[in-house]
Amino acid sequence: MTEAADIRKEMWKKLADSPFVMVGIEGDGEHSEPMTAQLDKDANSAFWFYTTKSNRIAKGGKAMAQFAAKGHDLFACIRGTLVEETDPAVIDRYWSKAVEAWYEGGRQDPKLKMMRFELGDAEIWEADTSAKGMFKLLTGRTVRTGEMGEHTDVAL
Secondary structure: OOHHHHHHHHHHHHHHHOOEEEEEEOOOOOOOEEEEOEOOOOOOOEEEEEEEOOOOOOOOEEEEEEEEOOOOOEEEEEEEEEEEOOOHHHHHHOOOHHHHOOOOOHHHOOOEEEEEEEEEEEEEEEEOOOHHHHHHHHHOOOOOOOOOEEEEEEEO
């Protein structure tokens, strides 16, 4: 497997462990907001968000999602396009009690909207600090590229 493929695989693993991302529409001047990504191991070119029709991301369009893994050992900036998910089977597939808690009317709540984030590409940083790199950080010495981890751009 290539380095880019390894890092991409690691990003999906970390995202599955903690599916919380900051999402925003490109160029709209609004801040990004935290969302819970609904992941499908067989659909690694998209993930989904439950939201409301009045939410700032509900209009869709070009978007960015930022991710920081639980252990702060992987970071990603994911670029893609947000589109409304209208397939009832998909909306039902990810429905859970945790999601239902956000919607007064449950699955039939008139405010409910599901968005599909169609993934384009990502820039991923994987921290894998070596003892030498950590020593340099602690002593103020120059850290060279590669001593604190890997970085790559990948197509999703």
